Amino acid sequence: MSSEQxxxxxxxxxxxxxxxGHDRGAHVIARAFRDAGFEVIYSGLHKAPxxxxxxxxxxxxxxxxxxxxxxxxxxxxxxxxxGLAEYxxxxxxxxxxxxxxxxxxxxxxxxxxxxAIFGPGTSVEETIEFVRENAPER
Amino acid sequence: MSSDETVLEDLLEGKHRAxxxxxxxxxxxxPGYRDLxxxxxxxxxxxxxxxxxxxxxxxxxxxxxxxxxxxxxxxETVGVIAIDPSSPFTGGAVLGDRIRMASTVGDMDVxxxxxxxxxxxGGLSTxxxxxxxxxxxxxxxxxxxxxxxxxxxxxxxxxxxDTVAVLVPPGSGDEIQTLKAGILEIADVFVVNKxxxxxxxxxxxxxRDMIQLGNESGFAAGGGDGHHSQEVIDAHDDWDGESVEDExxxxxxxxxxxxxxxSGEGIETLLEAFHDHRTYLxxxxxHAEQVRQRYAEEIRTLLREDIHAMLEEELADSxxxxxxxxxxxxxxxxxxxxxxxxxxxxxxxxxxxxxx
Numbered sequence: 001m002s003s004e005q006x007x008x009x010x011x012x013x014x015x016x017x018x019x020x021g022h023d024r025g026a027h028v029i030a031r032a033f034r035d036a037g038f039e040v041i042y043s044g045l046h047k048a049p050x051x052x053x054x055x056x057x058x059x060x061x062x063x064x065x066x067x068x069x070x071x072x073x074x075x076x077x078x079x080x081x082x083g084l085a086e087y088x089x090x091x092x093x094x095x096x097x098x099x100x101x102x103x104x105x106x107x108x109x110x111x112x113x114x115x116a117i118f119g120p121g122t123s124v125e126e127t128i129e130f131v132r133e134n135a136p137e138r
Numbered sequence: 139m140s141s142d143e144t145v146l147e148d149l150l151e152g153k154h155r156a157x158x159x160x161x162x163x164x165x166x167x168x169p170g171y172r173d174l175x176x177x178x179x180x181x182x183x184x185x186x187x188x189x190x191x192x193x194x195x196x197x198x199x200x201x202x203x204x205x206x207x208x209x210x211x212x213x214e215t216v217g218v219i220a221i222d223p224s225s226p227f228t229g230g231a232v233l234g235d236r237i238r239m240a241s242t243v244g245d246m247d248v249x250x251x252x253x254x255x256x257x258x259x260g261g262l263s264t265x266x267x268x269x270x271x272x273x274x275x276x277x278x279x280x281x282x283x284x285x286x287x288x289x290x291x292x293x294x295x296x297x298x299x300d301t302v303a304v305l306v307p308p309g310s311g312d313e314i315q316t317l318k319a320g321i322l323e324i325a326d327v328f329v330v331n332k333x334x335x336x337x338x339x340x341x342x343x344x345x346r347d348m349i350q351l352g353n354e355s356g357f358a359a360g361g362g363d364g365h366h367s368q369e370v371i372d373a374h375d376d377w378d379g380e381s382v383e384d385e386x387x388x389x390x391x392x393x394x395x396x397x398x399x400x401s402g403e404g405i406e407t408l409l410e411a412f413h414d415h416r417t418y419l420x421x422x423x424x425h426a427e428q429v430r431q432r433y434a435e436e437i438r439t440l441l442r443e444d445i446h447a448m449l450e451e452e453l454a455d456s457x458x459x460x461x462x463x464x465x466x467x468x469x470x471x472x473x474x475x476x477x478x479x480x481x482x483x484x485x486x487x488x489x490x491x492x493x494x
Contacts, residue, residue, distance in 0.1 A: 007256045008166045009229060034230035041252050044237035050244045055236060058249050060158035087155050138162075 010135050012063040015043040015052045017080065020070035025099065029065060032124040038063075038131070049076055053083030056093060062135045068099045073109065081112045092136045098122070142170050146177055149276055154246055157276045161251055164268045175268045181275035185217075188280065188412060189296035191287035191321055192305030197331040199238035201305065201399040202284050206248045207241040208405050209280050215247040217273035219266060221285040221295060224254035235284060249273065263294035264439050267432075270298055287321040296324060297432065300425065301415045303327045303408070306345060309337035322348070325392055327411045333396035333404065345394050353391065390418050452480065 014030045016023050023045055033040045041059050043052060056064050064084075066077065077097065084090040090113060097109055098118040106117050115134060118127055145163075148156030160178075163171045188205075190198050199220070206216045220235035233252035242248035251269065255262040266283060273281050283299055285292045296302045304325035322328075328345050330338055393411050397404030419425035453459050465471050 008168075009254075009256055011162075030232055034225065034232050035228055037225075037228040037230045039224070039231045039233060039252075039254055041233045041236055048243070054244060054246060055250075057154055058158055058246075058251055059236075060162045089155060 010038045010063065010131060011041070011059065011061040012038050012065060012131065013041045013043060013052070013056055013059060013061045015047060015055070015064060015066045016045050017043075017047050017049060017052055017066055017068060017076050018070050018072045019046065020068065020072075020099075021045060022069055023067070025069075026067045029067070029098070029124065029127065032128065033131075036128045036132075049079035050083060052080050053087065053089075056080075056084060057087045057089050061093065062138075063094045063096065063131055065096045065098060068097065068101065071100065073097065073099075073101055074105055077109055077114065078112055081114075092138060094131070094134050094136055096127070096130075098127075140170075142174050146174060149272065150181060152277060154249065157249065157272060158251070160272045161269045164272065165253060165256065165265055171268075175271060178268075178271045178275045182271050183274070185270075185274040185278050185281045186301075186412075186416060187270055187274075187299045188282050189299030189302040190282060190284045190305065191292055191296050191302065191324075192329075192331075193307065193310065194286055196305035196307045196310075197399045198284050198286075198305055199235040201329070201331055201397060201405075202235075202282050203239045203241050204399050204402050204405050205280075205282060205409070206239070208402075208409060210242060210245060210248060214279035215277065216242075216249070217270075217276070217278035217281040218248065218250040219269055219273075219281070219283045220250060220252045221262070221266065221283070221292075222252065222254050223286065224256065229256065249276075249278065263298065264436070264443070266295050267298045267436060293321065293324055294435075297435065300419060300428065301326045301412050303329050303412070305329045305331050306341055307332055308335045308341045310341060326390065326415050327408070328392055328394045329408060330394060330396045331399050334398050338396065342394055342396065349392055349394075389422075390415065390424075449480070456480075 012033050014026050014033070016026050026042065030040045030042045041055065041061065043055060052064070052066070055061075064080075066073075066080065068076065081090060081095070084093060084095075095114050096116050096118065097114050099120075101109070101117055101119060109117060116130055118130075142163075145156050145159050149160050160174060162168075163174060190202055190205075192198055202218055202220070206218060209216050218239070220233065222231055222233045222235060224231035231254035233254060236250055236252055239248070239250050253262070253266065253269065256265075270281050270283065283295060285295050287293075287296075287304065302324050304321055304327075306322075306328055308330060328349075330341050330345070332338070393414075395404055395408045395411050397408055399405075419428065453462075462476050466473055466476070
């Protein structure tokens with residue numbers, strides 16, 4: 001019966017973590033995701049890793065997009081990944097990173113469980129397509 | 139053991155991930171979610187449910203944040219359901235209330251969940267009511283539902299709450315606004331937030347006039363000159379002197395509480411007002427009536443959804459609604475005639491049931 005029909009929507013947390021104070025990119029992504037029909041939760045600026053973990057767990061998002069411009073990804077992202085693991089949320093959350101991330105750091109982030117890294121110049125269509133294809137089946 | 143049973147057990151044990159997952163199942167209407175919610179009922183009834191509504195920018199999220207913080211200081215656990223609108227075109231939404239929930243960061247015992255309207259026909263209020271049950275069964279002491287007060291949908295949602303606070307920002311319009319039907323009528327408590335701003339006194343005055351008008355039309359009580367000192371307004375439960383005492387047996391007089399959510403001013407008074415309302419509900423027996431009405435509404439909504447679903451299926455089988463709409467467009471028939479035709483077999487079925 002169609003009242004039992006699923007009304008699933010892709011849920012994403014767009015997160016700004018750490019000290020960088022520029023969130024224009026995060027806003028652009030949040031809006032693009034919204035227009036793609038996703039439900040977007042935006043974290044706001046200057047969030048600690050544990051805040052991001054708390055929001056990811058409570059909101060049960062499919063996708064966590066972390067935007068970092070400050071260069072602190074190598075310390076902040078592992079903290080987030082450990083926090084997700086603590087709540088059994090690591091394996092079924094698609095984690096993406098965006099912003100300024102040097103090529104030599106990519107491998108390390110991917111080892112930690114980041115599924116894709118979208119650097120400057122990535123089109124939003126590409127990002128949306130990736131989310132649609134890779135959002136976890138639950 | 140099925141995965142639903144496991145997740146239910148984990149929820150009852152207090153695992154946050156399980157609570158989050160159950161709410162997702164409710165929102166998604168995943169297969170089996172109804173059985174899951176059915177199971178929740180046996181574990182509910184302990185939490186106080188408070189609805190917070192008001193126009194965009196009234197300061198709801200900041201106030202909710204401060205309320206949550208104060209409850210936590212008192213050792214109570216809190217669940218928050220923050221509702222934001224979704225796009226009618228794409229279904230997408232930006233759920234932004236969480237940003238302002240800063241005081242309780244890192245404290246998992248404040249469980250904030252953002253929701254948007256996905257379904258129609260009361261779907262959101264059903265989902266909200268079910269999410270409240272999940273939080274209640276989980277063991278939250280206080281559950282706060284926060285929603286923009288923009289229309290009927292929101293009114294349905296706040297009916298899920300025992301106590302409804304309506305935020306009225308200073309300078310939110312002339313007095314005719316307060317006469318309009320809608321969200322002001324559902325208030326158990328008025329909150330004039332941003333009370334440090336210009337125009338707050340006037341807004342308080344307008345609300346007070348409105349309440350008094352309501353009381354007078356109810357039965358010729360009240361009177362008074364409409365001028366009260368600030369202290370009297372602040373001490374909301376006796377702001378109207380004698381006339382309130384007259385009415386205390388007859389019902390609840392909506393108090394007006396002034397707050398400045400950013401600084402936490404007035405929060406204690408507001409919590410007192412919530413507590414008073416709760417005491418009133420229980421002492422007057424109104425709570426039982428309220429709960430009964432709520433369940434009646436839930437049953438109605440479920441029935442409506444189910445029947446709607448059956449009809450949609452029926453329509454799909456008979457060639458879809460577009461074909462019918464086209465017949466109306468070309469002047470062949472009209473919507474009323476079609477509704478009659480489609481429902482005729484249902485009518486016949488029901489009559490048959492009655493005669494049996």
